[in-house]
Amino acid sequence: MLIRVNSNKTAKPVPKLSELARQNAVWSEFKYPRGSEIFGEAEPADYVYQIRRGAVRTYKLLSDGRRQIGAFHLQGDILGVENDEVHRFTAEAIVETTLWTAKRRRLFGRLAKGDISAANHIRDLVTITLEHAENHLVLLGCQNSLEKVAAFLLELDRRLEQPDVMVLPMRRCDIADYLGTTLETVSRALSSLQEERILSLVGTNHRGIILHDRSRLAQRATSA
Amino acid sequence: MLIRVNSNKTAKPVPKLSELARQNAVWSEFKYPRGSEIFGEAEPADYVYQIRRGAVRTYKLLSDGRRQIGAFHLQGDILGVENDEVHRFTAEAIVETTLWTAKRRRLFGRLAKGDISAANHIRDLVTITLEHAENHLVLLGCQNSLEKVAAFLLELDRRLEQPDVMVLPMRRCDIADYLGTTLETVSRALSSLQEERILSLVGTNHRGIILHDRSRLAQRATSA
DNA sequence: CGACTCCTTGACAGCGTTCAACAGTAGTGG
DNA sequence: CCACTACTGTTGAACGCTGTCAAGGAGTCG
Numbered sequence: 001m002l003i004r005v006n007s008n009k010t011a012k013p014v015p016k017l018s019e020l021a022r023q024n025a026v027w028s029e030f031k032y033p034r035g036s037e038i039f040g041e042a043e044p045a046d047y048v049y050q051i052r053r054g055a056v057r058t059y060k061l062l063s064d065g066r067r068q069i070g071a072f073h074l075q076g077d078i079l080g081v082e083n084d085e086v087h088r089f090t091a092e093a094i095v096e097t098t099l100w101t102a103k104r105r106r107l108f109g110r111l112a113k114g115d116i117s118a119a120n121h122i123r124d125l126v127t128i129t130l131e132h133a134e135n136h137l138v139l140l141g142c143q144n145s146l147e148k149v150a151a152f153l154l155e156l157d158r159r160l161e162q163p164d165v166m167v168l169p170m171r172r173c174d175i176a177d178y179l180g181t182t183l184e185t186v187s188r189a190l191s192s193l194q195e196e197r198i199l200s201l202v203g204t205n206h207r208g209i210i211l212h213d214r215s216r217l218a219q220r221a222t223s224a
Numbered sequence: 225m226l227i228r229v230n231s232n233k234t235a236k237p238v239p240k241l242s243e244l245a246r247q248n249a250v251w252s253e254f255k256y257p258r259g260s261e262i263f264g265e266a267e268p269a270d271y272v273y274q275i276r277r278g279a280v281r282t283y284k285l286l287s288d289g290r291r292q293i294g295a296f297h298l299q300g301d302i303l304g305v306e307n308d309e310v311h312r313f314t315a316e317a318i319v320e321t322t323l324w325t326a327k328r329r330r331l332f333g334r335l336a337k338g339d340i341s342a343a344n345h346i347r348d349l350v351t352i353t354l355e356h357a358e359n360h361l362v363l364l365g366c367q368n369s370l371e372k373v374a375a376f377l378l379e380l381d382r383r384l385e386q387p388d389v390m391v392l393p394m395r396r397c398d399i400a401d402y403l404g405t406t407l408e409t410v411s412r413a414l415s416s417l418q419e420e421r422i423l424s425l426v427g428t429n430h431r432g433i434i435l436h437d438r439s440r441l442a443q444r445a446t447s448a
Numbered sequence: 449c450g451a452c453t454c455c456t457t458g459a460c461a462g463c464g465t466t467c468a469a470c471a472g473t474a475g476t477g478g
Numbered sequence: 479c480c481a482c483t484a485c486t487g488t489t490g491a492a493c494g495c496t497g498t499c500a501a502g503g504a505g506t507c508g
Contacts, residue, residue, distance in 0.1 A: 060358070062446060066366040070358060083351035088358060111344065119343040120335065126350050127307035133357040134284070134294060134312060140364035141404030142290040145464070172487065180365030182465060187488055204473065205486055222286060369496070396455065406497060411456055428505060429454055 027100035032093035038080075041090045045082040047101045051075050054097025055169035058089035059177065069178040071132060072170060074159055080104070081125050095169045140180045143222075148179040149189035150221035153199070157211060165202065166209045193220070251324035256317035262304075265314045269306040271325045275299050278321025279393035282313035283401065293402040295356060296394060298383055304328070305349050318393045364404045367446075372403040373413035374445035377423070381435060389426065390433045417444070 029052065032038055038049065041060060056073040070089055073079050079091060081104075110118040139151055152175060153166075160166055168175075172183040179186065190206070193199050198216050202208040211217060253276065256262055262273065265284060280297040294313055297303050303315060305328075334342040363375055376399060377390075384390055392399075396407040403410065414430070417423050422440050426432040435441060 060362050062362070062366055064446075068362045068365040070361055083347060088355065111340070114338070114340045116335070116338045116340060116343060119340060119347065123307060123343065123347045123350060126347060126354060130350060130354040130357060131312065133354060133361060136361055137294055137357060137364060138284050138286070138292045140361060141292040141401075142286055171485095177365075183487080184466085184489085185464060188464090191488070201487095206488090207486095222288075395453095407455080408457085408498080409496060412496090415456070425455095430456090431454095 026106065027102050030099050030101055032097045032099065034093060034095050036093050038091040038093060038097075038099065039087050041088060042086050044085060045080060045087050046104055047080060048078065048104050048107060049080045049091075050100045051077050051079070052098040052100055054099075055094040056091050056097060057094050057170065057174055057178075058091045060089060067177045068180070069174060070136070071129075072156075072174075072178065074169075078125060081107075081122060083122075083126060094174065145179075145181050145185045146189050146192065147221055148181060149175070149186055150193070150217050152179055153193075153209065153211070154214070154218060154221055157214070164210070166211065167203070168207045168209065171205075193217070250330065251326050254323050254325055256321045256323065258317060258319050260317050262315040262317060262321075262323065263311050265312060266310050268309060269304060269311045270328055271304060272302065272328050272331060273304045273315075274324045275301050275303070276322040276324055278323075279318040280315050280321060281318050281394065281398055281402075282315045284313060291401045292404070293398060294360070295353075296380075296398075296402065298393075302349060305331075305346060307346075307350060318398065369403070369405050369409045370413050370416065371445055372405060373399070373410055374417070374441050376403055377417075377433065377435070378438070378442060378445055381438070388434070390435065391427070392431045392433065395429075417441070 027050070032054070038056060039045070039047070051073055053075060055075075056077075056079060057069050058071050058073065058079065059067050059069040061067050072094070073091075080087065082088065107118065107122070111122070139148055143151065156168065157166055172186045176183040176186045190199075190201060190209075194201055196216075198211070198213050198220070200210040200212065202210060251274070256278070262280060263269070263271075275297055277299060279299075280301075280303060281293050282295050282297065282303065283291050283293040285291050296318070297315075304311065306312065331342065331346070335346070363372055367375065380392065381390055394402075396410045400407040400410045414423075414425060414433075418425055420440075422435070422437050422444070424434040424436065426434060
């Protein structure tokens with residue numbers, strides 16, 4: 001039995017625009033095909049981006065191909081707000097993605113002019129990124145594979161806010177590189193959680209996930 | 225053969241005071257004994273600290289005792305600069321540590337008054353913390369145990385700037401919780417590197433480390 | 449001297465990786 | 479319409495890295 005899942009057609013309109021987006025009306029829209037690079041690590045950070053539709057992964061690569069995904073960015077998220085002049089991650093569209101872009105200088109120019117509220121707002125954005133990275137450290141350093149997958153699902157459940165079926169935009173491989181494990185281990189953990197009736201995998205490539213018991217899933221996410 | 229290592233007596237005077245420290249003359253000095261808590265996770269962030277002497281670990285704890293050390297803070301480092309009202313980590317003195325403290329409100333009050341340079345400086349501090357955390361993610365998610373230990377040694381070598389003997393203030397257990405592994409694995413990796421003549425372990429508890437070949441150590445730190 | 453802390457080392461088990469085979473789906477072109 | 483290919487995910491089996499448990503050594507301190 002397969003339940004057909006439409007990818008994102010029923011998603012709600014782009015959530016609350018951030019302060020940053022509101023303050024600057026001059027955003028241009030661009031469309032990135034699946035797998036295309038939005039910006040590269042160590043490239044000049046000339047633009048700031050907001051996701052209108054789609055999903056983005058940001059990652060660092062080691063010379064031998066190992067990859068650590070630092071974050072997934074979903075509809076409404078801002079990315080590319082670097083304090084430095086260059087990006088510290090590579091950003092790629094996971095699925096076909098529509099972005100709004102704005103000149104970074106236009107934002108940071110306001111700082112030079114002494115716009116304190118813009119400065120505070122950018123600091124807040126950096127802080128949110130930092131908090132996420134700090135929690136990610138605990139995940140990578142302290143959790144076993146089942147806990148990692150459970151925590152990942154809870155994070156995405158919270159962020160996607162789709163009550164019925166959560167549709168993952170990313171592949172197992174992306175999840176694995178986010179969690180510091182392998183795609184096989186992710187697949188096994190998901191099968192195991194399905195075995196326990198905590199969730200159901202549905203749709204093409206099992207990208208759809210129905211959470212039956214969030215509280216039991218939360219138990220799996222810490223101190224298994 | 226044992227070489228006696230004096231712990232920190234020959235350390236250079238506290239390095240370049242940060243902008244933050246210079247701007248605010250009203251710092252009070254406090255001494256924390258080994259193992260004592262400086263501030264706790266989720267406690268109000270009322271003070272900002274600079275390390276005059278000693279070393280500090282900042283970490284998060286899981287309910288079952290698992291610990292992830294986010295960073296080690298050495299002489300001259302600033303810590304406790306939170307954007308939020310509370311600390312997101314617990315901070316403990318690794319050895320007897322002397323700190324200078326300043327009221328956080330005194331710093332952040334300047335932001336409220338529109339002090340753009342103070343705002344920028346705090347944003348820079350947060351950004352540095354973020355960069356460290358991002359590199360830490362790669363370490364935890366992509367590296368094997370030998371690479372982790374090698375990378376850790378290189379980081380401390382760079383920060384301690386003691387050309388001859390690097391004296392670790394922390395225990396093997398602390399290193400393990402920083403690297404997401406166990407103290408036994410850390411010990412084995414160090415022994416292995418000593419076996420390869422890349423370094424020598426010296427002094428009480430083998431806290432002293434002489435790096436014989438930094439370039440070979442650097443090779444071990446990536447793509448082993 | 450004895451208790452304690454910290455580190456090292458060995459033996460062993462287990463979790464997770466690696467390698468491989470297979471299944472389901474989408475896309476393409478004859 | 480169907481064959482063929484490409485892509486993604488699942489599952490099994492074997493291996494190996496690392497965690498766990500245990501013992502012992504070295505140094506410190508009262």
